[in-house]
Amino acid sequence: MPAVEREMCSARKTLRLICTTTPVQRKNAGASGPEKYTEAFIKKQIEEFNLGKRHLANMMGEDPETFTQEDIDRAIAYLFPSGLFDEQARPLMKHPNEVFPEQRKIQWGEDGRPFHFLFYTGKQSYYSLMHETYEKLLNVQKHQDQLMAQDIPLQKEKRNLAGSRWLTKIELEEMLVEKVSDDDYSRFIQLLQKLVALPCADIEDKYIQKFSKEVPVQLQKVVIEPLQYDERGVAFSTGEGKRKTASATAVVYDNGTGKITVNGIDILHYFPVLQDREQLLFPFQFLGRIGKHDAVCTVSGGGRSAQAGAIRLATAKALRSFVTEKEVEFMRQAGLLTVDPRVKERKKPGQEGPRRKFTWKKR
Amino acid sequence: MLRSLRGLVCHSLKLERGCALHTAHRDGLSSVSSPEKPRAVFHTSESDPAKHTEQHEGRLYNIPLEEVNAVFPHGLPHRFQQQIRTFNEARVMVRRPALELLGYLKGSNFRHPAVRYVIYGERGTGKTMTLCHVVHYCSRQGWLVLHIPDAHLWVKNCRELLQSSYNKDRLDQPLQASAWLKNFKASNERFLQEIKTQKKYMWGKRESTEEGRPLREVVEQGLARARSASDAVGVLLRELKLQSHRGSFRLLVAVDGVNALWGRTTLRKEDKSPVCPEELTLVHNLRKMLRNDWSGGAIVTTLSQTGSLFKPSSAYTPQQLLGKEGFDALDPFVPIPVPNYSPSEFESCYGYYLERKWLQHEKAHTEDGKAELQFLSGSNPRQLDRLAGPL
Numbered sequence: 001m002p003a004v005e006r007e008m009c010s011a012r013k014t015l016r017l018i019c020t021t022t023p024v025q026r027k028n029a030g031a032s033g034p035e036k037y038t039e040a041f042i043k044k045q046i047e048e049f050n051l052g053k054r055h056l057a058n059m060m061g062e063d064p065e066t067f068t069q070e071d072i073d074r075a076i077a078y079l080f081p082s083g084l085f086d087e088q089a090r091p092l093m094k095h096p097n098e099v100f101p102e103q104r105k106i107q108w109g110e111d112g113r114p115f116h117f118l119f120y121t122g123k124q125s126y127y128s129l130m131h132e133t134y135e136k137l138l139n140v141q142k143h144q145d146q147l148m149a150q151d152i153p154l155q156k157e158k159r160n161l162a163g164s165r166w167l168t169k170i171e172l173e174e175m176l177v178e179k180v181s182d183d184d185y186s187r188f189i190q191l192l193q194k195l196v197a198l199p200c201a202d203i204e205d206k207y208i209q210k211f212s213k214e215v216p217v218q219l220q221k222v223v224i225e226p227l228q229y230d231e232r233g234v235a236f237s238t239g240e241g242k243r244k245t246a247s248a249t250a251v252v253y254d255n256g257t258g259k260i261t262v263n264g265i266d267i268l269h270y271f272p273v274l275q276d277r278e279q280l281l282f283p284f285q286f287l288g289r290i291g292k293h294d295a296v297c298t299v300s301g302g303g304r305s306a307q308a309g310a311i312r313l314a315t316a317k318a319l320r321s322f323v324t325e326k327e328v329e330f331m332r333q334a335g336l337l338t339v340d341p342r343v344k345e346r347k348k349p350g351q352e353g354p355r356r357k358f359t360w361k362k363r
Numbered sequence: 364m365l366r367s368l369r370g371l372v373c374h375s376l377k378l379e380r381g382c383a384l385h386t387a388h389r390d391g392l393s394s395v396s397s398p399e400k401p402r403a404v405f406h407t408s409e410s411d412p413a414k415h416t417e418q419h420e421g422r423l424y425n426i427p428l429e430e431v432n433a434v435f436p437h438g439l440p441h442r443f444q445q446q447i448r449t450f451n452e453a454r455v456m457v458r459r460p461a462l463e464l465l466g467y468l469k470g471s472n473f474r475h476p477a478v479r480y481v482i483y484g485e486r487g488t489g490k491t492m493t494l495c496h497v498v499h500y501c502s503r504q505g506w507l508v509l510h511i512p513d514a515h516l517w518v519k520n521c522r523e524l525l526q527s528s529y530n531k532d533r534l535d536q537p538l539q540a541s542a543w544l545k546n547f548k549a550s551n552e553r554f555l556q557e558i559k560t561q562k563k564y565m566w567g568k569r570e571s572t573e574e575g576r577p578l579r580e581v582v583e584q585g586l587a588r589a590r591s592a593s594d595a596v597g598v599l600l601r602e603l604k605l606q607s608h609r610g611s612f613r614l615l616v617a618v619d620g621v622n623a624l625w626g627r628t629t630l631r632k633e634d635k636s637p638v639c640p641e642e643l644t645l646v647h648n649l650r651k652m653l654r655n656d657w658s659g660g661a662i663v664t665t666l667s668q669t670g671s672l673f674k675p676s677s678a679y680t681p682q683q684l685l686g687k688e689g690f691d692a693l694d695p696f697v698p699i700p701v702p703n704y705s706p707s708e709f710e711s712c713y714g715y716y717l718e719r720k721w722l723q724h725e726k727a728h729t730e731d732g733k734a735e736l737q738f739l740s741g742s743n744p745r746q747l748d749r750l751a752g753p754l
Contacts, residue, residue: 258738268741269677274750277739290734 038106045096052093069094102177125176126184130191136204137195144200164212166192171213224320224328227254237321241313243340246302250314254322256294258284262311263298276308283316283336287323309340405711405718407457412465412500415457421707423454423715426499434502436546438512438619440491442748450719458489458708460701461496467697468497468661473613476655479693481621483666484701485679487745490665491619493701497663498617506613506660507554509603509652511543514623515670517645521630524638528567529594533644534632540592540645544585547599555579558606564598566591578602597648604652607659614660616652620671621664624650625689627673653693664693703742712744716751724754 053072057064060075072093082090107124108114118124167175169185180188192211195201201208227235235254240247260280262270271277284290295315299307316336320328331337345354352358407422409415415424431439431453439447447453464480471478482490502508517539527533548555555578564581565571566588572580578599585595607614618624624646630638640646653662666684668674678684681698704712713733716722726732740746 258734266741268743268746274739277741281735281738284738285731285735288731290731290738 037100037103042096042100045100049093049096056093102174123178123180123184125178126180126188129176130188133188133191133195133207136207137191137198140195140198140200140204143203144198147200163215165215167211167213172211227321235322237318239314239317239319241310241315241317241339243309243313244302244306244343246299246306246310248297248299248307248310248314250295250297250311250318252315252318252322253294253296254292256292258291258293260295260297262307271304271308273304276304279305279308279312280315282312283319283331286331286334286336287319287327289319289322293319293322312336313339405714406454411503412496413469413503415462415465417459417462419457420459420462421456421705421711423456423711426453426455428453430499434499434508434550435495435510436549437543438491438498438510438617439495442745443492446748450721454715455492455496455499456489456708456712457496458493458701460489460699461493464493464497464663464699465500468500471661473610473659476658477614477616477660477662479653479655479662479664479696480699481664481666481681481693481696482699482701483679483681483684485703485743486668486676487743488701488703489744490667490701492744493699494617494619494663494665498615501613501615501617502550504613506615507551507603507607508615508617509547509600510550510615510617511649512546512619513667513670514618514620514646514649515667515672517643518623518626518628518630518640519670519672524630524632525590527593527644528590529597529644533642533647534630534638535590535593535644537589537592540596541586541589544582544592544595544599548579548582548586554612555582558602558612560598560602561605566594593644596645600648600652604657607657610659612659614657616660616662616664618649618653618662618664620667621653621693622666622671622674622684622686622689624653625686625692626671629672650692664696704744704747705742709737709742709747712747722751722754727751727754 053067054064056072056075057067059079060071062071076091076093080091084090107116107119114120116124116128118127121127166189169180169182172185172188173180192208195204196208225237227237229235230253236251238249238251240249242248260267267277267280271280281290284293295318297311297314299311301307302310313336316331320331320337323331328337347354350358405423407419407424409419410424410426412424426434428447428451431447443453460482464482467478467480482493484490498508498510517536521536521539523537525535525537527535558578559575560572560578560581561574563571563574566584567590570584570588570591572584581595581598581602585592585599603614606612624640626640628638628640628643630643632638641650653664655662666679666681668676668678668684671684674684681693681696682690685693713722713736717728722728724732727736736747736750740750
């Protein structure tokens with residue numbers, strides 16, 4: 001409300017407006033955080049979603065009872081075809097729990113009184129979690145005391161922690177739907193570890209399992225293809241490689257003289273530059289098999305360096321079949337089997353190139 | 364960085380396999396302590412090309428330095444000349460194409476018209492060196508050698524072009540002609556004294572050479588008067604051609620880069636129109652020489668892509684480089700292909716570099732280093748030479 005000051009003068013009445021506070025009082029849109037949804041709002045959204053799902057099923061002529069999310073996606077893609085590249089910009093119809101981010105619903109009732117007793121600590125879910133965990137700890141200690149009083153020997157089975165890990169900080173935040181600081185997280189993990197260290201912690205196993213995760217099974221082992229034999233009885237093996245925009249395939253034959261052919265042309269003519277030939281030499285030299293294999297390669301795309309790099313990767317992959325596992329590990333450590341991820345960086349607007357800015361003019 | 368890493372990991376692999384490092388070191392020491400043994404394998408003391416046979420194949424023979432200056436005032440490849448100066452000796456490898464050619468020359472009948480041989484091959488495989496080997500043989504045998512080091516020099520980068528006084532349509536090249544005459548004189552002194560002219564030649568209004576004078580005077584006339592140098596060359600060629608069938612001397616015409624004679628030129632006349640090779644006196648006379656209408660000698664030529672004009676770099680066969688015109692003009696000829704080094708030839712070249720301590724890098728002395736050099740150079744002599752340079 002504009003503040004108006006009336007300067008009461010004996011002779012005349014003048015109004016003088018002091019600067020209006022409207023811009024100050026106008027609610028700054030970003031300050032209060034994302035808008036909070038009430039529970040009732042979410043429930044309504046879910047009802048609408050289900051109704052809409054049944055309507056959609058009827059429209060598509062399918063059975064509304066057995067209409068899955070995949071069917072919904074297909075139906076929407078059919079009814080609203082979009083040429084947009086970004087997947088997230090296309091029309092979608094999903095359950096409201098997936099659409100609306102998990103957030104705190106309003107924590108207090110209509111009278112303004114918060115529901116949770118720890119609301120005013122600021123980190124209500126974290127502290128309530130710590131309380132619960134400590135309660136379990138005390139339970140276990142009481143059980144332990146009871147067993148000791150009855151002179152029953154304590155079982156000292158160590159849980160196998162090798163195949164499991166604790167929740168990460170981010171996962172904990174997701175579970176509690178509130179921010180957890182690093183210190184708080186480390187204190188929680190220490191408490192869990194203390195709980196697990198006690199001999200009778202098996203009672204609370206179910207509770208502990210909520211906070212531990214299985215470490216995923218060992219990384220995909222790359223399968224090395226066995227050697228193949230062509231009609232002359234010579235062993236050979238194929239490999240593929242990519243570098244920047246060049247892609248190459250190489251067929252490496254055994255019992256050779258060290259001749260390498262690229263697209264039907266000898267490497268001496270295809271790669272007049274020494275650097276490219278050195279790149280081709282590297283896998284063979286590393287394994288000490290320079291004059292022992294022949295190779296026939298095809299390559300396309302990219303420039304001369306990229307093609308050389310692609311062929312190098314392809315020959316290294318093909319050579320894996322001829323060589324022991326230990327040497328494959330050596331090759332991997334030397335970087336012969338890794339795809340080079342460097343590609344041309346995109347040019348940004350307002351700059352002349354990916355990194356170079358326009359010439360700076362003082363005036 | 365890559366190289367150092369490669370070296371490190373190779374070393375670690377080798378250590379696992381049982382210290383090949385030590386064996387390599389030992390090998391290096393032994394080669395230094397007993398230089399006679401490897402020398403015998405790669406070198407041959409036979410310095411007369413006439414006695415070279417297949418058993419000398421792959422070996423290097425020595426040409427005494429005085430002979431080099433006498434026989435090859437021009438004509439050796441530039442890099443080879445540098446190598447002679449560095450090593451203080453001229454060692455040429457005996458290779459199969461050269462042996463083949465020498466065999467043909469030894470067995471040829473000089474009453475028949477001169478046979479034409481065309482040495483061809485990819486870039487840097489040793490065509491010019493083969494030609495030089497043959498020239499050395501012929502000069503040892505006492506032939507008159509007409510060696511044109513590079514015909515490409517006559518069709519490009521000429522500063523002065525004079526209109527020929529002899530024939531109004533043709534153009535003279537005084538600089539090239541006089542340079543060539545000087546070198547020719549240096550290599551064939553005694554012949555120039557013996558051979559006499561058969562006709563009177565007029566050089567302009569006042570000067571002339573009488574009949575029966577030694578050819579030396581023609582050459583000197585050409586050297587003294589640059590204007591008439593090209594005509595002097597023409598006269599020389601004509602005389603030699605006419606007199607070779609008599610049998611008093613054998614004539615070898617050795618032309619390097621013969622495909623220049625039938626290609627295009629980069630020269631232009633004063634009115635900026637391009638010059639055809641026929642319009643150049645030197646080229647015209649040389650073409651007449653290359654026709655096989657004379658006897659008592661042989662014609663050995665080399666194709667060269669390196670100096671050629673307007674030809675793609677992948678062209679190396681006679682058909683591609685000579686073009687239709689050249690091929691028809693040179694037909695029939697004996698083609699002699701020159702390949703890259705065979706494994707034994709590579710070994711001997713590598714051994715020679717090692718022995719002369721040209722390869723200083725410690726890895727170059729190992730077997731792996733040798734395999735690496737072979738791979739990277741593709742057994743091409745020129746690539747090997749360039750690779751070994753910085754090592």
